[in-house]
Amino acid sequence: MTAGLLGGSAQADEPVKGLLYAHRGGAHEFEENTMDAFRKSYEKGIRGFETDVRITKDGEFVILHDDSLDRTHNATGHVEEKTAAELRSTKTKKGDQPLLFLDDLLTYFADKPGVYLEMEMKVGNKTLYPDSKLDGYCRKLVKAVKAKQPKDSTYVLASFDERPLKIVKEVAPETHLMLITGGPCSPELIKKGKELGVNRVAFQMNGSTRASVRAAQKAGLLTNGWPGHTLQDYYLAVGLGVDGICSDIPNTVQAWKLKHESSNGSR
Numbered sequence: 061m062t063a064g065l066l067g068g069s070a071q072a073d074e075p076v077k078g079l080l081y082a083h084r085g086g087a088h089e090f091e092e093n094t095m096d097a098f099r100k101s102y103e104k105g106i107r108g109f110e111t112d113v114r115i116t117k118d119g120e121f122v123i124l125h126d127d128s129l130d131r132t133h134n135a136t137g138h139v140e141e142k143t144a145a146e147l148r149s150t151k152t153k154k155g156d157q158p159l160l161f162l163d164d165l166l167t168y169f170a171d172k173p174g175v176y177l178e179m180e181m182k183v184g185n186k187t188l189y190p191d192s193k194l195d196g197y198c199r200k201l202v203k204a205v206k207a208k209q210p211k212d213s214t215y216v217l218a219s220f221d222e223r224p225l226k227i228v229k230e231v232a233p234e235t236h237l238m239l240i241t242g243g244p245c246s247p248e249l250i251k252k253g254k255e256l257g258v259n260r261v262a263f264q265m266n267g268s269t270r271a272s273v274r275a276a277q278k279a280g281l282l283t284n285g286w287p288g289h290t291l292q293d294y295y296l297a298v299g300l301g302v303d304g305i306c307s308d309i310p311n312t313v314q315a316w317k318l319k320h321e322s323s324n325g326s327r
Contacts, residue, residue: 080294
């Protein structure tokens with residue numbers, strides 16, 4: 061078990077409490093995938109984060125979940141079809157915040173050891189990311205991430221798409237990798253994770269069982285559960301015994317934990 065995924069030593073009669081981390085920086089508490097969200101969550105004590113990585117037309121990495129800018133920003137279209145210079149002036153719809161570039165996020169965390177940072181490679185759209193584009197994307201991403209990763213932090217590259225996972229496994233086998241599925245934890249997911257040689261699997265907690273989570277862990281895979289929209293989702297995650305809890309309300313959950321949970325065996 062990696063040191064940052066579980067804190068303390070749980071007593072035999074206590075549930076395992078996985079690392080609580082901020083989905084898109086805390087998407088239901090702040091404006092998603094903005095520097096403001098990551099900074100505020102970090103300042104409130106959150107030490108785990110998830111985000112989404114895309115690449116511009118001229119090869120710079122930006123943080124954006126959707127295939128287009130339309131929902132979240134005062135702009136339209138695909139970042140993959142725009143230059144970095146064009147995107148520098150792009151602002152978010154709600155808070156008028158700049159589109160976040162990966163290099164700025166990595167720089168922010170570069171002097172903050174002990175952080176879990178999960179970067180989803182958003183390359184599932186094969187029109188935007190044909191096979192011919194993926195090798196360059198993956199090699200450049202690995203280089204960018206490793207250049208600024210603190211020694212005591214855990215950085216993970218993740219994807220629903222098996223293609224980038226296979227490439228990164230080949231070019232940088234020491235990289236922490238995670239396969240994500242839109243379904244529950246299952247024997248098929250465990251088998252695929254082992255075949256790909258990833259360290260972690262992520263799955264919908266709804267429909268997952270404690271037995272399936274334990275089977276994945278027994279197979280040597282760390283387990284991350286999502287979504288985390290409510291406190292009830294946190295309770296489910298604890299009951300399932302997942303290693304990581306991906307939450308849109310990490311600060312709300314953390315405040316509840318501090319108020320209601322014993323510090324013995326929890327973070």
